[in-house]
Amino acid sequence: MTARPLKRPPVLADVARAAGVSVPTVSRVLSGVTRVSDDKRVQVMRAIEELGYHPNAAARALVTGQRSIIGVLTGDTTRYGYASTIQGIEEAARSAGLVVAITVVGAADEDAVRAAVGLALGQPLAGVIVLEFDIQGSRALAALPDTVAVAAVSSTAGNGRIPRALFDDHQGGWDATNYLLGLGHRTVHHVAVPGSGRPSGRMLGWREALKAAGAPVPRPLETDWTARSGYDAALRLAKRDDVTAVLCGNDEVAFGVIKGLQDAGLRVPDDISVAGFDDHPLAQLWTPALTTMAQDFAELGRSAVGFLLGRLTGDQFEAPSANLHLVVRDSTAPPRPAAAS
Amino acid sequence: MTARPLKRPPVLADVARAAGVSVPTVSRVLSGVTRVSDDKRVQVMRAIEELGYHPNAAARALVTGQRSIIGVLTGDTTRYGYASTIQGIEEAARSAGLVVAITVVGAADEDAVRAAVGLALGQPLAGVIVLEFDIQGSRALAALPDTVAVAAVSSTAGNGRIPRALFDDHQGGWDATNYLLGLGHRTVHHVAVPGSGRPSGRMLGWREALKAAGAPVPRPLETDWTARSGYDAALRLAKRDDVTAVLCGNDEVAFGVIKGLQDAGLRVPDDISVAGFDDHPLAQLWTPALTTMAQDFAELGRSAVGFLLGRLTGDQFEAPSANLHLVVRDSTAPPRPAAAS
DNA sequence: CTGAAAGCGCTTACAG
DNA sequence: CTGAAAGCGCTTACAG
Structure with missing residues (x-):
């Protein structure tokens, strides 16, 4: 130096x-x-x-109480949904003259959560936004004292004390499953991503849609968010003969599932249909192009900043964002006559 | 609220x-x-x-002069290389008890650069790390006053005043090109990503390797980093008959190129070999699995933090990181006999 | 070991 | 319009 x-x-x-x-x-x-x-x-x-x-913002903050930093507490920064949400937060923050300080909650145990929260709160924060996409997020949210302004990006409504930019995971799972059922599949298997403690909303929506249709509810397979773990799940799925449609917890996992099925000698969607969640930028370039539930994460991030700065209230408060919609591409199709019987 | x-x-x-x-x-x-x-x-x-x-970190910083925030100035937060570097920075920062404040330099014009730098410098920073991956990064680096500690993540050495965690882009371009040439291709086409003002190191390495081998140097095609623009470039490439090998500026672009070639009726690698740069997590799951120059971005980020905190000096200072290496997979092969003639 | 005092770099009443 | 004074929440000598 x-x-x-x-x-x-x-x-x-x-x-x-x-x-x-x-x-x-x-x-x-x-x-x-x-x-x-x-x-x-x-x-x-x-x-x-x-x-x-x-x-010197520190000195200024000390006297005015005006804080120019938005703290972000998150379990990850690189996966598509996370990175896009953070991007939206940064955009909105910057245009409000604020900077975004990111602290990753590296694990869900008490020490890690406490350390991350302490680190974040050590800064002169205007407020903090928690990405409640996983357990780390939920734990961090719970660990926050009521002396800081908080907003969250979540898939499930809370107790109303904390404003949340919501994406309606539950509805998404329901819609995607019904779409697959509507294609003629007897049931839909689910390859799940880790939830934030309890089953994810998308899993709940999937299960309810199956029940409502009187379809059997297969046991979901679990992944760790990565395409690799989707691949491994697909290898297990490929050994069964009752699988004709798979709904995946996110697109990265879906990519892995498709590849795994293909490597096992199955064709997508001819033998098995696969749908994802998120509309990852590579979804349309995948082979076959991936059918998926699109979510506007950046918009979610911007909304959270709006809540934090008090610019958003009322009916948008904890209201599901309207940006969730199914994008049908080439990875889904009706079951083959034989398999559908 | x-x-x-x-x-x-x-x-x-x-x-x-x-x-x-x-x-x-x-x-x-x-x-x-x-x-x-x-x-x-x-x-x-x-x-x-x-x-x-x-x-209250603001008050503490005011009296001790100890700052607990590392500012990161970057042109992007979501693309693979950027996000991974930021992840490495955050990890190293957190374990040193520091928080990472990100400011995106939204554009390369003077106003945008000045605004972003001003926003960042408004915080009580321990120092700033600039991701010199694009023009915005170079400009931001140039706009930083000499009153702040600075480190950069770059592909090209500077004037020695600023410590840089380097990735040897130039060597990477050279190696990848020679690998393709060694397969028997007469020449290698290049689909480039935007550089940081001047031609990227990887493009320089590519060009030099071709010249050294006495191979013709085709005009590079330009993209905006996205898979989509790689796809469009591939469509143009597919119309020519002199293309048997393509080196792409990054993996996302390579994904698009492969898909574009396939959609144009060409087979990869049978008709055309495609190689990328970065080793994106999806590279091994792509069809065909992508041959690529792997770079350890997270390590680069950690090194930059080390420089900033004065823990790294001497021979690592501006020395290329040794983490660059070619990963050969299925997207590259010798040219077909006919095309190789 | 522990308290009273001074000061970090700013902003905000308070007087002029 | 402009300066002297006080104070934001801390930490660091300085005395006890």
Whole structure:
């Protein structure tokens, strides 16, 4: 680090000295609230420019109580849904002049949750947004004290104390399953992603749709979110002869399932139909192109910021987002006559 | 936001009062530097627990000069390489007790860069890490004053003033091209991703390898990083008859290229070989499984944090990371006898 | 070991 | 319009 010696960052007093005015005057120029004479304003601006001054947000936050950081607590940052939601949060935050501080909750045990929450709360936060996509998210949400403003992105409504940008997982599972049933499949198997403690909404929707149709409810297979684990699940599925349609917990898993089935010598959708969840950018380029429940994660992230900043309330509060819809592509089809019998 | 009334967060003085001690004593318990009598320590701990006290990092940063935020300036957060790098940064930061604040540089124009940099510098930063993967990154790096500690993740060495975790793009392009040439292809076409202002290192490596082998250097096709634009490029490539091998700027683009070629009626690798860059998690599940230059982005991110915290210096400083290596899978093969002639 | 005092860099009343 | 003063929540010498 010797390569780049750091100067002491200039502070307000340096600017004041360089401009020949008092400290409060510089502050006024910066905030623009009170009028400042033109000549002083000009001198101050020039001094700021020359010194490369940037106000110290810590000091500012200390006195105004104004916080310019939105904390995000999440179990992951790289998977499609997570990354897109974070992208939406960052966009909305930036346009509100806020920065996004991310803390990953690395595990669901008490220590990890407590450490992550403590780390986040150690910052001067305007509020925190929790991605309640998994257990880590749920635990983090529960561990947050009521001294911070909180909003969540969730698939299930809570107790109403915390505003949530909701995606209607349950409805999605129901719709996707009914679509597959409507194609003529006797039942639909489910390859599940980890839920946030309890069964995921999409799994519940899937189960209810089967029951409502009087279809048998096969035991769901579990994955760890990865395409690889979807692949492994598919290998098990391929050994059975009662499988004609599979609904996957997300698209990455669906990609793995398709590949696994293909490697086992089965054709998708001719032998088995596969549907996913999320509408991953690669879904339309997969072979076959993946039928999936599309969700607008970035919009969800933006809504959460809206809730946090108090710009969204009322009927949008905990109301399911209307952005969920089925995108039918080539990975689903009616069962083959033989299998459908 | 009325759903969840906020209490005023407890401050040190509240804890001191509750524990019946002075403010500095609480501070000492927290920091653990100076000895504090056991009974007072216990009372303080209890008060902290009961009140749910979290120290105000802004106030702490103000007096100690210790900053607990690493700012990350990046052009994107969702694409594989970016997201993985950020993941590595977050991991290393968290284990050092730091939080990661992300600011996306939305565009390369001066206003956008200045706004993003200003937003980031407005925080009490321990330092900033710039992802120099694109023009936005380069511009942001250039716009940073020398009052902040900076590290970058880059593919090209700089002037030595800023520590960079390097990935040797240039070598990667060279190696991948030579591998394809070694298979017997007369030349290799290139579908490029946007560089950071100048041609990307991988493109340079590709070009040099062709020249060194005396192979013709076809004009590269440009994309915007997306699989979709790779698909479009493939459609153009498919119309030519001199294409037998294609090196893509990244895997997402390669996925699109493969799909585009297939949709145009060509077989990969029988008619045309395709190789990518990065080793995206879906590369091994693609059909055909993608041959690609693997890069350990998370490690790059961790190194950048190491540089920033001054834990990494000397020979690792601006030294290419050794993690770049070719992973040969099924998307590449020798040219067909006819085409190779 | 522990408390009173000073100060980090800012902003906000308070006087002029 | 503008400066001197006080204070945000902490930590760090300084005295005891």
